[in-house]
Each structure stands twice: as structure tokens, then as C-alpha cells.
Amino acid sequence: MLPPVKKDRIITQLPQCFSPNAALHTKDGFHPQVKAACQVQKTGTVSFNIAKVIVVGDVAVGKTCLISRFRKGAFEKNYKATIGVDFEMERFEVLGVPFSLQLWDTAGQERFKCIASTYYRGAQAIIVVFDLSSVNSLAHARQWLEDAMKENDPSSVLLFLVGTKKDLSSPDQLAHVEQEAIRLSEEIKAEYWAVSAYGVRDFFFRVASLTFEANVLSELEKTGSRNFGDIISDTENNHKPIKRSSNCC
Structure with missing residues (x-):
């Protein structure tokens, strides 16, 4: 039997977006149908609902650091470059329903792209990471997304564009890069976030909440009128988010 979800991984309200100008949606709460479905489901009849999330971006932009910060609550100074792909599972409870994110941390080095790309398929969310102090890493974000989308249906994936190392950028540089990042996020239909030592927890709670909502x-x-407990059970093996339009690639 799996242990209970940690108290700091319980989500009862929809976390707010980082920027209303570049968000998947700006509503204040979960969809009424989702809330209603969660209210009627019976405790103990629900299996784990799992969403696959892949994290892509240039080498050294902070992909591994981003995940580690959320999972362990602290940054580690010394990281080795990811070889191929690393995998982590993070458990939540969303509106009373168990939910897990499979976080696939992929290599940013060119020689490992072929290996990493084999894990792209079946993603429900794609997190494209770039370094806010590096304009080049933002310029490469589009190619990373296009590579990931070769293995996925663009209309069935939630996209997030995340800038890291916010605290290392000068105010002028940050303003310029963020302007370009928001423009790109609007073009590719992604939600934009900027993080440093702060904001990581809010970001992953947002990812978990939106993927959960899309699944339900x-x-x-x-399934129409079928029992919600059966719905959650089924999504463990057949999990697709709600369709949405995208012209990202």
C-alpha cells in the first residue's frame, strides 16, 4: 500500500497563473464539472491518476535543479549533466483525489538527444526550460518544443515555458528577455513562468492542477454519466488531457 500524500502536496484550490498575459487560462477556480465530479467520488474507490510530464531545454539551463528544488525544497550546488533521461514521481492530492506527476528530466546535450527523444511520447504536459540570463537558450526553446511535439499530438498537450535563474539577471536584461518569452509563449500557446529560488512550488502545483483538470x-x-471512480481508474492507463487548439509547430 502506498503511503498517504504529504500534507504539503494537497491542492484544494486552483493555483493562480504567473502572468495573465501568458496563461493557459486565467479563471479563479477549477472547472465546475471537475469540482462536482470530485465531490461525488467515494474515498477508497479511486486509483492513482498519473500524468506524464517531460522537461526539455538546453544543457545547464536548470532543468534538474528545477525538479530537485521542488522535490527536496533546496538547491544543490553541484549537478552532473543528465545522461539520457532521469525519472521522478511526485504525488499530490487534488480536490481530494490522489494524483501523480511523472517528471521526465531529459538531457540537454546534443549527443543525448536521440536517447532522450525516445521518452517524449505520451506526454500530457511539456515544460520547456530556458535560462533568463541567456538569450540563446530562449532562442532554442522553439526547437526543443518542435522536437518534443514530433512524438505527441499538439492538441492534447499542455505547454509551459519556464525561465530559470531569475535572480541572476540584471533588471534591464530580465525585462527584455521576459518580453521575448511572453511573446513566444503566446505564439506557441504555452503558459509562461519565471522562477529562481522562489516560485518553484507554485509552478509545479499549477502544472499538477491543470493536468488533473484536463484529465478529468x-x-x-x-464517458458521459459513468461513475467518477471508474473514470479515475481508467485514466491510469488511458490519460489524455482535454483537446485544445495549438499552432506551436
Whole structure:
């Protein structure tokens, strides 16, 4: 039997977006159908609902650091470059329902791209990471997204564009890069976030909440009046988020 979800991984309200100018949506709460479905589900009848999330971006932009900061609550000074892909599982409880994110940390080095790309398929969310102090890493973000989308349906994936090392950028540089990042996020239909030592927890709570909501809405649409406990059970093996339009690539 799996241990209970940690108290600091319980989500009862939809976390707010980072920037209303570059968000997947700006509503204040979960969809009414999602809240209603979660209210009627019976405790103990629900299996784990799992979403696959892949994290891509240039080498040394902070992908591993981003995940580690959320999971361990601290930054580690010395990181080795990821070889191929690393995998972490993070458990949540969203509106009373167990939910897990599979976090796939992929290599940013060119020679490992072929290995990492084999793990792109079946993603429900793609996090494209860039360094706010490096304009080049932002310029490469589009290519990373295009590579990841070769293995996924663009209309079935939630996209997030995340700038790291916010505290290392000068105010002028940060303003310029963020302006370009928001422009790109609007173009590729992604939600933009900027993080440093702060904001990481809020970001991953947002990812968990939006992927959970998309899963439930998609399953409700497919199954109609079926019992919600059955819906969550099914999504463990068949998890697709709600369809949405995208012209990212």
C-alpha cells in the first residue's frame, strides 16, 4: 500500500497563473464539472491518476535543479549533466483525489538527444526550460518544443515555458528577455513562468492542477454519466488531457 500524500502536496484550490498575459487560462477556480465530479467520488474507490510530464531545454539551463528544488525544497550546488533521461514521481492530492506527476528530466546535450527523444511520447504536459540570463537558450526553446511535439499530438498537450535563474539577471536584461518569452509563449500557446529560488512550488502545483483538470474533463466527455471512480481508474492507463487548439509547430 502506498503511503498517504504529504500534507504539503494537497491542492484544494486552483493555483493562480504567473502572468495573465501568458496563461493557459486565467479563471479563479477549477472547472465546475471537475469540482462536482470530485465531490461525488467515494474515498477508497479511486486509483492513482498519473500524468506524464517531460522537461526539455538546453544543457545547464536548470532543468534538474528545477525538479530537485521542488522535490527536496533546496538547491544543490553541484549537478552532473543528465545522461539520457532521469525519472521522478511526485504525488499530490487534488480536490481530494490522489494524483501523480511523472517528471521526465531529459538531457540537454546534443549527443543525448536521440536517447532522450525516445521518452517524449505520451506526454500530457511539456515544460520547456530556458535560462533568463541567456538569450540563446530562449532562442532554442522553439526547437526543443518542435522536437518534443514530433512524438505527441499538439492538441492534447499542455505547454509551459519556464525561465530559470531569475535572480541572476540584471533588471534591464530580465525585462527584455521576459518580453521575448511572453511573446513566444503566446505564439506557441504555452503558459509562461519565471522562477529562481522562489516560485518553484507554485509552478509545479499549477502544472499538477491543470493536468488533473484536463484529465478529468477529457474523461467526463468520453464517458458521459459513468461513475467518477471508474473514470479515475481508467485514466491510469488511458490519460489524455482535454483537446485544445495549438499552432506551436
